[in-house]
Amino acid sequence: MTDFLTQNQEKGSVRFLQPPSLDKDYLGKKIICQRAIRQQCPAFWVEKTKKHSIAHNYGYGGSGWTLAPGAAHYIVQLLQQKMPQKPTKTTDISVIGAGVLGLFTALELLEQGYKNITILAEQFQDLPSHHAGALLAPAFMEVNADYQPLIHPISLYAYRFYHKIATQKHPLFSKGASLLPLYIPRKETERFLGYVTAGVMKPAQKVTLDFGNGTTRPMAVFDEGIFINTGLMMETLTTILKPYVTFINQKISDLSEIHSPVVFNCTGLSAKTLVPDSLVKKAVGHLILLKNQDPQDWQYMLSAHSGPGCDVSDSKAKRFLCAFPKHIPGTSPTDIGVIGGTYKEEGAEPFNDEEEFDQIIQRLKIFYGI
Ligand SMILES: Cc1cc2nc3c(=O)[nH]c(=O)nc-3n(C[C@H](O)[C@H](O)[C@H](O)COP(=O)(O)OP(=O)(O)OC[C@H]3O[C@@H](n4cnc5c(N)ncnc54)[C@H](O)[C@@H]3O)c2cc1C
Known part of the structure:
Protein backbone atom coordinates (compact mmCIF):
# COMPACT_ATOMS: atom_id res chain seq x y z
CA MET A 1 0.00 0.00 0.00
CA THR A 2 1.38 3.42 -0.89
CA ASP A 3 2.24 5.74 1.94
CA PHE A 4 0.66 9.06 1.15
CA LEU A 5 2.23 10.81 4.07
CA THR A 6 5.24 12.86 3.18
CA GLN A 7 8.34 10.73 3.49
CA ASN A 8 10.92 12.48 5.69
CA GLN A 9 8.50 12.73 8.62
CA GLU A 10 8.81 9.44 10.39
CA LYS A 11 8.22 10.83 13.85
CA GLY A 12 6.26 13.91 12.97
CA SER A 13 6.26 17.33 14.55
CA VAL A 14 4.31 18.14 17.69
CA ARG A 15 1.22 20.34 17.64
CA PHE A 16 -0.43 21.55 20.82
CA LEU A 17 -4.22 21.65 20.95
CA GLN A 18 -6.39 22.80 23.81
CA PRO A 19 -9.12 20.16 24.29
CA PRO A 20 -12.70 21.46 24.03
CA SER A 21 -14.85 21.85 27.15
CA LEU A 22 -17.27 18.93 27.13
CA ASP A 23 -18.95 19.09 30.54
CA LYS A 24 -22.68 19.72 30.94
CA ASP A 25 -22.49 23.51 30.92
CA TYR A 26 -20.73 23.46 27.57
CA LEU A 27 -23.20 21.27 25.69
CA GLY A 28 -25.91 22.80 23.54
CA LYS A 29 -28.55 21.31 21.27
CA LYS A 30 -28.51 17.59 20.57
CA ILE A 31 -29.41 16.78 17.00
CA ILE A 32 -30.53 13.56 15.38
CA CYS A 33 -30.58 13.99 11.67
CA GLN A 34 -30.95 11.88 8.57
CA ARG A 35 -28.74 11.43 5.57
CA ALA A 36 -30.31 10.10 2.38
CA ILE A 37 -27.86 7.63 0.94
CA ARG A 38 -28.41 6.03 -2.43
CA GLN A 39 -26.66 2.68 -2.53
CA GLN A 40 -23.93 2.38 -5.16
CA CYS A 41 -23.97 6.00 -6.30
CA PRO A 42 -25.94 9.23 -5.92
CA ALA A 43 -28.65 9.74 -8.55
CA PHE A 44 -27.43 11.59 -11.60
CA TRP A 45 -29.72 10.78 -14.49
CA VAL A 46 -32.25 12.42 -16.75
CA GLU A 47 -35.58 10.86 -17.64
CA LYS A 48 -38.06 11.98 -20.25
CA THR A 49 -41.76 11.64 -19.44
CA LYS A 50 -44.71 12.80 -21.58
CA LYS A 51 -44.79 16.09 -19.72
CA HIS A 52 -41.27 16.69 -18.45
CA TYR A 74 -22.75 18.16 -13.77
CA ILE A 75 -26.52 17.59 -13.61
CA VAL A 76 -27.37 20.82 -15.48
CA GLN A 77 -24.92 19.85 -18.24
CA LEU A 78 -26.38 16.33 -18.38
CA LEU A 79 -29.91 17.68 -18.77
CA GLN A 80 -28.81 19.99 -21.58
CA GLN A 81 -27.19 17.06 -23.39
CA LYS A 82 -30.08 14.63 -22.91
CA MET A 83 -33.05 16.85 -23.74
CA PRO A 84 -34.14 16.44 -27.38
CA GLN A 85 -34.53 20.24 -27.50
CA LYS A 86 -32.27 22.24 -25.23
CA PRO A 87 -34.17 24.47 -22.77
CA THR A 88 -34.09 28.15 -23.73
CA LYS A 89 -33.10 30.79 -21.20
CA THR A 90 -36.81 31.55 -20.61
CA THR A 91 -38.02 27.93 -20.20
CA ASP A 92 -39.85 27.39 -16.89
CA ILE A 93 -37.66 25.27 -14.64
CA SER A 94 -38.68 23.79 -11.29
CA VAL A 95 -36.18 22.67 -8.70
CA LEU A 103 -29.94 25.53 -3.81
CA PHE A 104 -26.70 24.81 -5.67
CA THR A 105 -28.68 23.46 -8.65
CA ALA A 106 -30.71 26.70 -8.75
CA LEU A 107 -27.49 28.72 -8.47
CA GLU A 108 -25.91 26.84 -11.37
CA LEU A 109 -29.02 27.50 -13.52
CA LEU A 110 -29.01 31.17 -12.55
CA GLU A 111 -25.32 31.52 -13.41
CA GLN A 112 -25.99 29.94 -16.80
CA GLY A 113 -28.56 32.64 -17.51
CA HIS A 131 -27.28 20.36 10.47
CA ALA A 132 -24.28 18.78 8.70
CA GLY A 133 -20.78 19.36 10.15
CA ALA A 134 -19.37 19.92 7.56
CA LEU A 135 -16.07 18.64 6.46
CA LEU A 136 -15.28 18.21 2.81
CA ALA A 137 -15.44 14.45 3.27
CA PRO A 138 -15.21 12.23 0.24
CA ALA A 139 -17.16 9.27 1.57
CA PHE A 140 -18.34 8.20 -1.86
CA MET A 141 -14.82 8.17 -3.23
CA GLU A 142 -13.98 5.74 -0.44
CA VAL A 143 -16.64 3.13 -0.97
CA ILE A 154 -17.40 16.31 -9.48
CA SER A 155 -15.44 16.20 -6.23
CA LEU A 172 -20.27 35.56 -5.05
CA PHE A 173 -19.27 34.20 -1.65
CA SER A 174 -17.04 36.12 0.73
CA LYS A 175 -17.40 33.60 3.56
CA GLY A 176 -18.83 30.17 4.37
CA ALA A 177 -15.77 27.98 3.75
CA SER A 178 -12.31 28.11 5.28
CA LEU A 179 -9.01 26.27 5.11
CA LEU A 180 -8.22 24.57 8.40
CA PRO A 181 -5.90 21.80 9.56
CA LEU A 182 -7.74 18.50 9.37
CA TYR A 183 -6.42 15.89 11.82
CA ILE A 184 -7.11 12.25 11.01
CA PRO A 185 -5.54 8.91 11.95
CA ARG A 186 -2.46 8.22 9.85
CA LYS A 187 -3.96 5.12 8.28
CA GLU A 188 -6.97 7.10 7.03
CA THR A 189 -5.11 9.55 4.80
CA GLU A 190 -6.01 7.50 1.73
CA ARG A 191 -9.58 8.75 2.02
CA PHE A 192 -8.24 11.96 0.51
CA LEU A 193 -6.06 10.35 -2.14
CA GLY A 194 -8.18 11.64 -5.04
CA TYR A 195 -7.54 15.25 -4.05
CA VAL A 196 -3.85 14.68 -3.41
CA THR A 197 -3.10 12.89 -6.68
CA ALA A 198 -5.02 15.55 -8.60
CA GLY A 199 -2.76 18.13 -6.96
CA VAL A 200 -5.54 20.17 -5.36
CA MET A 201 -4.56 19.19 -1.83
CA LYS A 202 -1.05 18.93 -0.43
CA PRO A 203 -0.12 15.51 1.03
CA ALA A 204 -0.69 14.91 4.71
CA GLN A 205 2.12 15.14 7.23
CA LYS A 206 2.68 13.11 10.34
CA VAL A 207 2.13 15.02 13.55
CA THR A 208 1.80 14.24 17.21
CA LEU A 209 -1.07 16.03 18.88
CA ASP A 210 -0.28 17.11 22.44
CA PHE A 211 -3.27 18.15 24.54
CA GLY A 212 -1.17 19.58 27.35
CA ASN A 213 -2.62 17.13 29.86
CA GLY A 214 -0.25 14.21 29.37
CA THR A 215 -2.24 12.79 26.44
CA THR A 216 -0.66 12.69 23.00
CA ARG A 217 -1.96 11.10 19.79
CA PRO A 218 -0.04 10.21 16.64
CA MET A 219 -2.07 11.65 13.78
CA ALA A 220 -1.80 12.95 10.23
CA VAL A 221 -2.71 16.46 9.21
CA PHE A 222 -3.92 17.98 5.97
CA ASP A 223 -3.24 21.64 6.50
CA GLU A 224 -5.61 22.59 3.69
CA GLY A 225 -8.69 20.74 4.90
CA ILE A 226 -11.89 22.49 3.89
CA PHE A 227 -14.44 23.36 6.53
CA ILE A 228 -17.89 24.39 5.28
CA ASN A 229 -19.93 26.46 7.69
CA THR A 230 -23.21 24.96 6.55
CA GLY A 231 -25.67 27.28 8.33
CA LEU A 232 -23.88 30.30 6.91
CA MET A 233 -23.65 28.80 3.43
CA MET A 234 -27.39 27.96 3.42
CA GLU A 235 -28.16 31.53 4.46
CA THR A 236 -25.83 33.03 1.84
CA LEU A 237 -27.09 30.78 -0.95
CA THR A 238 -30.68 31.77 -0.15
CA THR A 239 -29.76 35.48 -0.07
CA ILE A 240 -28.05 35.24 -3.48
CA LEU A 241 -30.98 33.38 -5.05
CA LYS A 242 -33.92 35.29 -3.50
CA LYS A 251 -45.11 19.45 -0.81
CA ILE A 252 -45.04 17.51 -4.08
CA SER A 253 -46.80 14.16 -3.86
CA ASP A 254 -46.23 13.16 -7.46
CA LEU A 255 -43.78 14.58 -9.98
CA SER A 256 -46.63 14.83 -12.53
CA GLU A 257 -48.07 17.71 -10.43
CA ILE A 258 -45.31 19.98 -11.71
CA HIS A 259 -46.30 22.23 -14.61
CA SER A 260 -42.91 23.32 -15.91
CA PRO A 261 -41.34 21.20 -18.69
CA VAL A 262 -37.98 20.93 -16.91
CA VAL A 263 -37.68 19.57 -13.38
CA PHE A 264 -34.70 18.98 -11.10
CA ASN A 265 -35.48 16.46 -8.39
CA CYS A 266 -33.37 17.31 -5.31
CA THR A 267 -35.65 15.81 -2.66
CA GLY A 268 -33.14 13.74 -0.70
CA LEU A 269 -34.83 10.99 1.28
CA SER A 270 -38.23 11.60 -0.33
CA ALA A 271 -36.92 10.36 -3.68
CA LYS A 272 -37.48 6.91 -2.21
CA THR A 273 -41.24 7.31 -2.67
CA LEU A 274 -41.43 10.15 -5.18
CA VAL A 275 -39.38 8.51 -7.98
CA PRO A 276 -39.71 5.77 -6.51
CA ASP A 277 -36.11 4.68 -5.90
CA SER A 278 -35.63 1.64 -3.67
CA LEU A 279 -31.85 2.19 -3.54
CA VAL A 280 -32.35 5.22 -1.29
CA LYS A 281 -31.82 4.49 2.41
CA LYS A 282 -31.98 6.54 5.55
CA ALA A 283 -28.76 6.83 7.60
CA VAL A 284 -29.17 8.55 10.96
CA GLY A 285 -26.47 10.69 12.55
CA HIS A 286 -26.09 12.17 16.06
CA LEU A 287 -24.48 15.56 16.65
CA ILE A 288 -24.08 17.81 19.70
CA LEU A 289 -23.62 21.56 19.34
CA LEU A 290 -21.23 23.08 21.89
CA LYS A 291 -21.44 26.42 23.69
CA ASN A 292 -19.30 28.64 25.97
CA GLN A 293 -16.13 27.62 24.14
CA ASP A 294 -13.05 29.70 23.44
CA PRO A 295 -13.16 30.30 19.64
CA GLN A 296 -9.33 30.37 19.63
CA ASP A 297 -9.36 26.66 20.54
CA TRP A 298 -11.46 25.81 17.48
CA GLN A 299 -9.06 26.44 14.64
CA TYR A 300 -9.01 22.85 13.36
CA MET A 301 -11.13 19.84 12.39
CA LEU A 302 -10.92 16.30 13.68
CA SER A 303 -12.32 13.30 11.85
CA ALA A 304 -11.55 9.71 12.73
CA HIS A 305 -13.23 6.50 11.72
CA SER A 306 -10.83 4.57 13.91
CA GLY A 307 -9.26 5.35 17.26
CA PRO A 308 -10.11 5.14 20.93
CA GLY A 309 -13.76 4.41 21.50
CA CYS A 310 -14.66 4.05 17.81
CA ASP A 311 -16.34 0.87 16.83
CA VAL A 312 -17.37 -0.27 13.45
CA SER A 313 -19.98 -2.88 14.21
CA ASP A 314 -20.69 -3.42 10.52
CA SER A 315 -20.72 -1.29 7.43
CA LYS A 316 -24.27 -0.16 8.18
CA CYS A 322 -15.58 14.21 14.70
CA ALA A 323 -15.20 17.75 15.94
CA PHE A 324 -15.66 20.78 13.69
CA PRO A 325 -15.82 24.53 14.44
CA LYS A 326 -19.46 24.89 13.37
CA HIS A 327 -21.11 28.17 14.27
CA ILE A 328 -24.77 28.97 13.69
CA GLU A 346 -32.05 1.60 8.32
CA GLY A 347 -32.07 -2.09 9.07
CA ALA A 348 -28.92 -1.89 11.23
CA GLU A 349 -28.97 -2.59 14.99
CA PRO A 350 -30.74 0.37 16.59
CA PHE A 351 -28.65 2.67 18.75
CA ASN A 352 -30.37 4.03 21.79
CA ASP A 353 -30.37 7.75 20.99
CA GLU A 354 -29.80 9.15 24.50
CA GLU A 355 -27.03 6.63 25.13
CA GLU A 356 -25.50 7.54 21.81
CA PHE A 357 -25.12 11.19 22.80
CA ASP A 358 -23.38 10.08 26.01
CA GLN A 359 -21.17 7.75 23.96
CA ILE A 360 -20.08 10.61 21.70
CA ILE A 361 -19.01 12.70 24.69
CA GLN A 362 -17.19 9.74 26.27
CA ARG A 363 -15.34 8.90 23.04
CA LEU A 364 -14.17 12.48 22.64
CA LYS A 365 -13.14 12.70 26.31
CA ILE A 366 -11.03 9.56 25.93
CA PHE A 367 -9.47 10.91 22.75
CA TYR A 368 -8.53 14.23 24.33
CA GLY A 369 -7.57 12.66 27.67
CA ILE A 370 -10.07 14.68 29.70
C1 LIG B 1 -25.09 14.03 11.03
C2 LIG B 1 -24.73 14.42 9.63
C3 LIG B 1 -23.46 14.92 9.35
C4 LIG B 1 -23.11 15.27 8.04
N1 LIG B 1 -21.86 15.75 7.80
C5 LIG B 1 -21.49 16.01 6.52
C6 LIG B 1 -20.17 16.46 6.24
O1 LIG B 1 -19.34 16.64 7.15
N2 LIG B 1 -19.83 16.69 4.93
C7 LIG B 1 -20.72 16.50 3.91
O2 LIG B 1 -20.37 16.70 2.76
N3 LIG B 1 -21.99 16.10 4.16
C8 LIG B 1 -22.38 15.83 5.43
N4 LIG B 1 -23.63 15.36 5.69
C9 LIG B 1 -24.51 15.04 4.55
C10 LIG B 1 -25.27 16.22 4.04
O3 LIG B 1 -25.88 16.89 5.10
C11 LIG B 1 -26.35 15.73 3.07
O4 LIG B 1 -25.78 14.88 2.09
C12 LIG B 1 -27.02 16.89 2.38
O5 LIG B 1 -27.45 17.85 3.31
C13 LIG B 1 -28.20 16.42 1.55
O6 LIG B 1 -28.77 17.56 0.96
P1 LIG B 1 -30.09 17.48 0.09
O7 LIG B 1 -30.28 18.81 -0.53
O8 LIG B 1 -30.02 16.29 -0.81
O9 LIG B 1 -31.25 17.10 1.12
P2 LIG B 1 -31.98 17.85 2.31
O10 LIG B 1 -31.13 18.79 3.06
O11 LIG B 1 -32.62 16.73 3.09
O12 LIG B 1 -33.12 18.70 1.60
C14 LIG B 1 -34.18 18.06 0.93
C15 LIG B 1 -35.15 19.13 0.45
O13 LIG B 1 -36.17 18.49 -0.33
C16 LIG B 1 -37.45 18.91 0.15
N5 LIG B 1 -38.42 17.86 -0.14
C17 LIG B 1 -38.31 16.55 0.15
N6 LIG B 1 -39.42 15.92 -0.29
C18 LIG B 1 -40.22 16.85 -0.84
C19 LIG B 1 -41.49 16.79 -1.46
N7 LIG B 1 -42.17 15.66 -1.60
N8 LIG B 1 -42.04 17.96 -1.91
C20 LIG B 1 -41.37 19.12 -1.78
N9 LIG B 1 -40.16 19.22 -1.19
C21 LIG B 1 -39.60 18.08 -0.75
C22 LIG B 1 -37.20 19.11 1.64
O14 LIG B 1 -38.26 19.88 2.22
C23 LIG B 1 -35.87 19.87 1.57
O15 LIG B 1 -36.08 21.21 1.24
C24 LIG B 1 -24.04 15.06 6.99
C25 LIG B 1 -25.32 14.60 7.27
C26 LIG B 1 -25.67 14.28 8.58
C27 LIG B 1 -27.04 13.75 8.84
Missing part, protein backbone atom coordinates in the same frame (compact mmCIF):
# COMPACT_ATOMS: atom_id res chain seq x y z
CA SER A 53 -37.56 16.24 -18.66
CA ILE A 54 -36.59 15.32 -15.11
CA ALA A 55 -33.02 15.50 -13.86
CA HIS A 56 -32.45 13.55 -10.65
CA ASN A 57 -29.91 14.80 -8.14
CA TYR A 58 -30.14 13.15 -4.69
CA GLY A 59 -28.80 10.43 -2.40
CA TYR A 60 -25.41 11.81 -1.33
CA GLY A 61 -25.26 10.23 2.14
CA GLY A 62 -22.46 11.85 4.15
CA SER A 63 -21.03 13.72 1.16
CA GLY A 64 -23.81 16.10 0.12
CA TRP A 65 -21.89 19.26 0.97
CA THR A 66 -18.64 17.76 -0.29
CA LEU A 67 -20.05 17.25 -3.78
CA ALA A 68 -22.97 19.71 -4.18
CA PRO A 69 -21.39 22.50 -6.29
CA GLY A 70 -19.83 19.93 -8.66
CA ALA A 71 -22.96 17.78 -8.74
CA ALA A 72 -25.12 20.80 -9.64
CA HIS A 73 -22.74 21.74 -12.46
CA ILE A 96 -37.82 20.51 -6.04
CA GLY A 97 -35.99 20.70 -2.72
CA ALA A 98 -34.28 23.56 -0.89
CA GLY A 99 -31.43 21.63 0.70
CA VAL A 100 -27.85 22.15 -0.41
CA LEU A 101 -28.42 20.18 -3.63
CA GLY A 102 -31.53 22.16 -4.59
CA TYR A 114 -31.86 30.81 -16.97
CA LYS A 115 -34.50 33.32 -15.96
CA ASN A 116 -37.60 31.40 -14.86
CA ILE A 117 -36.47 29.25 -11.97
CA THR A 118 -38.77 28.16 -9.14
CA ILE A 119 -37.70 26.27 -6.03
CA LEU A 120 -40.54 24.22 -4.55
CA ALA A 121 -39.95 22.71 -1.13
CA GLU A 122 -41.92 21.25 1.72
CA GLN A 123 -39.40 22.66 4.19
CA PHE A 124 -36.80 25.43 4.03
CA GLN A 125 -35.33 25.36 7.54
CA ASP A 126 -33.96 22.74 9.91
CA LEU A 127 -32.91 20.44 7.08
CA PRO A 128 -30.09 17.88 7.12
CA SER A 129 -28.27 20.44 4.98
CA HIS A 130 -28.32 22.93 7.89
CA ASN A 144 -17.66 3.10 -4.60
CA ALA A 145 -14.66 2.40 -6.80
CA ASP A 146 -16.85 1.66 -9.84
CA TYR A 147 -18.26 5.16 -9.79
CA GLN A 148 -14.95 6.96 -9.28
CA PRO A 149 -14.74 8.15 -12.90
CA LEU A 150 -18.07 9.93 -12.43
CA ILE A 151 -17.58 11.18 -8.88
CA HIS A 152 -13.93 12.21 -9.12
CA PRO A 153 -14.33 15.24 -11.45
CA LEU A 156 -12.55 18.20 -7.71
CA TYR A 157 -14.93 20.83 -9.08
CA ALA A 158 -16.48 21.14 -5.61
CA TYR A 159 -13.11 21.31 -3.84
CA ARG A 160 -11.97 24.13 -6.15
CA PHE A 161 -15.28 25.95 -5.64
CA TYR A 162 -14.92 25.96 -1.83
CA HIS A 163 -11.18 26.68 -2.04
CA LYS A 164 -12.02 29.87 -3.93
CA ILE A 165 -14.39 30.91 -1.16
CA ALA A 166 -11.83 30.07 1.51
CA THR A 167 -9.15 32.11 -0.23
CA GLN A 168 -11.44 35.07 -0.92
CA LYS A 169 -11.37 34.52 -4.66
CA HIS A 170 -15.01 33.61 -5.26
CA PRO A 171 -17.03 36.37 -6.93
CA PRO A 243 -34.00 38.30 -5.89
CA TYR A 244 -34.02 36.09 -9.00
CA VAL A 245 -35.68 32.80 -8.06
CA THR A 246 -39.26 32.15 -6.94
CA PHE A 247 -39.49 30.19 -3.69
CA ILE A 248 -42.72 28.24 -3.09
CA ASN A 249 -43.54 26.28 0.02
CA GLN A 250 -45.26 23.17 -1.35
CA ALA A 317 -23.73 1.04 11.74
CA LYS A 318 -20.59 2.94 12.57
CA ARG A 319 -19.33 5.07 15.40
CA PHE A 320 -16.58 7.56 14.78
CA LEU A 321 -15.15 10.79 16.15
CA PRO A 329 -25.25 32.47 12.24
CA GLY A 330 -26.73 34.90 14.77
CA THR A 331 -25.55 33.01 17.88
CA SER A 332 -22.82 34.06 20.33
CA PRO A 333 -19.25 33.73 18.98
CA THR A 334 -18.56 31.40 21.92
CA ASP A 335 -21.30 29.02 20.74
CA ILE A 336 -18.89 27.23 18.50
CA GLY A 337 -18.13 23.57 17.83
CA VAL A 338 -20.06 20.47 16.91
CA ILE A 339 -19.14 16.95 17.90
CA GLY A 340 -20.34 13.59 16.57
CA GLY A 341 -20.79 11.10 15.20
CA THR A 342 -22.69 8.10 14.15
CA TYR A 343 -23.86 6.53 10.96
CA LYS A 344 -26.73 4.08 11.22
CA GLU A 345 -28.49 2.84 8.12
